[in-house]
Amino acid sequence: MLKCSLSQARKVLLLCNLVTAGCLFQNTSEAFQSLTLNWNASKDQTVTGYNIYYGKSSGVFDHKISVGTATSATISGLVEGTTYFFVATASDAQGLESPPSGQISYTVPGTWLSITSTVNGSSRSVLIASSSLVQPAWTLQTSSNLRTWTTLSRGSNSMVQVTMPGPTAPSTYYRLTSP
Secondary structure, X not given: OOEEEOOOOOEEEEEEEEEOOOOEEEEEXXXXXXXXXXXXXXXXXXXXXXXXXXXXXXXXXOEEEEEEOOOEEEEOOXXXXXXXXXXXXXXXXXXXXXXXXXXXXXXXXXXXEEEEEEEEXXXXXXXXXXXXXXXXXXXXXXXXXXXXXXXXXXXXXXXXXXXXXXXXXXXXXXXXXXX
């Protein structure tokens, strides 16, 4: 049986530093761009390896990864918001392959965020918004030291749209996390 698993339980989707003096943004976005597939070893003694096939259309597999006798494989470089389809085969010493396993699909989660800082006289505000749903849940937090984090807002299967007063500390960090 081919199954997929995510190797990390919690991901930081966005970390943003807003320096109040110069309104400098530094952000990095991390989404699930790799996937680990696991399967049970074949009981057939002639099996010498496994192949993973995947592609962006059901039944069309334009990528092949040979993994030897391993019973798991990590597929990297997957594009956010894209659905991929996977099958596995077993092979023998002559290179003959078994029929493919049942197909599974996986949609790589994506987070598209815009961060806007507005200055109106001496007043400053920050808007953090996503252009799509963030699933399954998200938490927006802030910190002035990257050690202590305060939750500003939470949501579940929703878009992110949070407006808040501009930061008062010399450097304020924001992060968006997903469990």
